[in-house]
Amino acid sequence: MAKTELRTDKNTLEGKALIKASLSSLENMDYKEANKSLTKAQKIYKKTGSNEYISICLSLAALTNYLENKKDLSSAFALLQDAGYLADYTKNPSAKLFNELALANVYYSESNSDMALRHYINAKNYGLICDEFQMLGYIVTRIKQIRNGEKFTLPTKSDPLISLVKIGRSITAQTDINVLLKVIAEETKVAMEADRCTVFLLDKKTNELWSKVALGMDSQEIRFPVDKGLAGYVVRSGESINITDAYNDSRFNPDVDKTTGYKTKTILCMPIKNNNQEIIGAFQVLNKKNGVFTKSDEDLLVAIGGSASIALENAQLFEQQKELYKEQKLLFESFINTLAASIDARDKITAGHSTRVKLYAMLMVDALDLDEKTKEIIEKAATLHDIGKIGIRDSVLQKEGKLTDEEYKHIQEHVQITHNILQQICTNEDFKQISEIACSHHEKYDGTGYYRKLKGEEIPYGGRILAVSDVFDAITSKRHYRDKMPIVNVIDILLKGAGSHFDKNLVEVFLTIPTDKIVNVFLTESHLKFKPKDSNTLNKYNLLDIYNLSTKENPTEDEKNIVSLFNNYYEGKQV
Numbered sequence: 001m002a003k004t005e006l007r008t009d010k011n012t013l014e015g016k017a018l019i020k021a022s023l024s025s026l027e028n029m030d031y032k033e034a035n036k037s038l039t040k041a042q043k044i045y046k047k048t049g050s051n052e053y054i055s056i057c058l059s060l061a062a063l064t065n066y067l068e069n070k071k072d073l074s075s076a077f078a079l080l081q082d083a084g085y086l087a088d089y090t091k092n093p094s095a096k097l098f099n100e101l102a103l104a105n106v107y108y109s110e111s112n113s114d115m116a117l118r119h120y121i122n123a124k125n126y127g128l129i130c131d132e133f134q135m136l137g138y139i140v141t142r143i144k145q146i147r148n149g150e151k152f153t154l155p156t157k158s159d160p161l162i163s164l165v166k167i168g169r170s171i172t173a174q175t176d177i178n179v180l181l182k183v184i185a186e187e188t189k190v191a192m193e194a195d196r197c198t199v200f201l202l203d204k205k206t207n208e209l210w211s212k213v214a215l216g217m218d219s220q221e222i223r224f225p226v227d228k229g230l231a232g233y234v235v236r237s238g239e240s241i242n243i244t245d246a247y248n249d250s251r252f253n254p255d256v257d258k259t260t261g262y263k264t265k266t267i268l269c270m271p272i273k274n275n276n277q278e279i280i281g282a283f284q285v286l287n288k289k290n291g292v293f294t295k296s297d298e299d300l301l302v303a304i305g306g307s308a309s310i311a312l313e314n315a316q317l318f319e320q321q322k323e324l325y326k327e328q329k330l331l332f333e334s335f336i337n338t339l340a341a342s343i344d345a346r347d348k349i350t351a352g353h354s355t356r357v358k359l360y361a362m363l364m365v366d367a368l369d370l371d372e373k374t375k376e377i378i379e380k381a382a383t384l385h386d387i388g389k390i391g392i393r394d395s396v397l398q399k400e401g402k403l404t405d406e407e408y409k410h411i412q413e414h415v416q417i418t419h420n421i422l423q424q425i426c427t428n429e430d431f432k433q434i435s436e437i438a439c440s441h442h443e444k445y446d447g448t449g450y451y452r453k454l455k456g457e458e459i460p461y462g463g464r465i466l467a468v469s470d471v472f473d474a475i476t477s478k479r480h481y482r483d484k485m486p487i488v489n490v491i492d493i494l495l496k497g498a499g500s501h502f503d504k505n506l507v508e509v510f511l512t513i514p515t516d517k518i519v520n521v522f523l524t525e526s527h528l529k530f531k532p533k534d535s536n537t538l539n540k541y542n543l544l545d546i547y548n549l550s551t552k553e554n555p556t557e558d559e560k561n562i563v564s565l566f567n568n569y570y571e572g573k574q575v
Contacts, residue, residue: 015044015053019133022060029154031068035061052092055099058083063102067109067154076106097126097135108142108152117146175318177201181211184308188283191304192268192297195287198222199272200231201312202281209235209282229253230269231282238279243267244292268293272305274313281312340383343390346397350386352525353473358382359521360469361462363513364506377430378462381437385466388417388439400479415442416451437462441470446500464503468494468510471501476570477525487570491547511544518543519569526572534565541566 018041025034045053066076087095104119127136189197200209210223246252246264272281344351361382396407419439440463447455475485498507516538549559
């Protein structure tokens with residue numbers, strides 16, 4: 001149940017991001033892009049059954065289609081009516097907000113100010129209950145415009161509040177520092193009605209300012225000492241600089257313009273401060289499109305800096321956490337590989353077995369198209385599935401001949417020992433799954449396996465994958481006391497065990513893996529080289545094909561050659 005909820009949350013977040021993207025495209029009058037985002041979002045929410053968000057998508061789609069083709073007013077109202085029914089049904093304030101907002105925008109565009117104002121006020125009331133998409137500022141701006149007798153426009157006329165809302169919406173969920181710098185710079189440029197904006201960050205370790213943003217130029221990283229340039233000055237002094245005529249101001253260095261060919265006229269440069277009033281970077285905004293930067297522009301940039309500083313510090317913290325997670329993951333993987341290697345060191349007979357089981361399991365995971373997290377969990381379980389052999393006596397573990405009944409019972413104990421060991425180092429929910437999968441690789445689908453006699457789907461899915469991988473490697477690997485089993489016999493065992501020993505569906509999946517991928521696992525043991533021509537040939541066949549060709553009464557010469565080619569690699573012979 002938890003997995004389903006997590007998946008739904010992820011889908012909801014993805015859908016919200018698409019709705020935000022559609023709002024941005026709509027504001028920029030890119031109706032095609034807005035519709036594309038809304039269509040994707042609607043597909044996501046149909047899968048999760050999220051009617052409230054489907055209603056939001058329908059309301060915005062109606063508005064988008066209307067604005068793109070204002071003649072089709074009746075279709076817009078019909079779609080808005082459908083969205084309204086869904087909003088009423090879900091009783092969701094966000095759905096009601098967007099339905100009222102879309103209606104208001106249509107009426108406003110149709111110059112019906114009274115109806116537009118009524119719907120904007122309704123939308124505002126819903127926004128006071130819930131404003132998850134931060135639309136309240138936009139709604140207030142529209143109400144002001146109507147009351148001031150202004151006409152409907154897109155993009156929305158510049159308003160400090162709406163600019164802040166848009167910037168806040170754009171940067172809230174962004175965690176990639178480089179993308180964030182570009183987003184803040186682009187949104188600030190639009191809000192300030194400027195030609196260019198660069199956001200610099202202070203690198204305290206090197207005492208440098210850096211950025212990957214220079215709109216209108218390339219996006220290579222810029223770095224310079226903090227004692228250079230206007231941005232360096234505002235970071236050192238904490239003062240803001242508003243230059244109305246760059247070439248008549250001694251603080252401006254015209255050499256940069258000479259190098260780039262750009263003509264700087266007006267400059268607004270301001271430090272970015274965090275909540276502790278520590279300077280973490282600087283804005284540099286160039287060339288106000290109409291006139292010079294005013295005191296209102298300065299106030300707006302201070303407000304933008306407040307939102308931007310939080311987002312930038314969060315992104316930097318996220319980067320640090322990612323690095324720490326990478327280190328912890330490498331340490332954890334090293335620990336797991338060391339545990340697996342300790343078994344190889346004790347049991348020379350089956351050395352490399354865990355690695356090959358892991359490789360076979362990963363081939364099945366890829367064929368099943370399982371998600372990355374599940375793949376990682378099964379991979380770790382495969383690596384550790386025989387760790388319990390550390391508790392088996394050397395005389396049994398390293399015995400080259402056939403085991404007695406007593407010895408066989410003793411070696412079966414390794415599964416329970418595996419469970420006991422992994423439970424002791426269980427660190428989180430994921431590792432519990434690793435433990436459960438690792439200790440279930442000897443369970444059988446009909447319930448006759450060991451050690452817990454699990455049956456059918458009681459056996460973890462990853463454990464059923466390991467069961468196929470483990471048996472296949474065991475009977476296809478050479479031992480001191482026996483040769484590899486002929487591949488026909490191996491496949492026969494898998495086919496006969498499907499539904500009793502193994503999950504039938506997983507046997508089918510395994511037997512349809514292209515044989516070039518299977519051979520690549522064989523080669524980890526034989527250390528032969530796989531000729532590209534042979535790889536291309538075997539890629540066209542799977543294990544079931546090899547079985548059918550091998551058991552065919554009158555195979556052709558070409559079919560015999562395919563079987564022979566596969567067997568040569570299987571038996572470790574130089575081709």
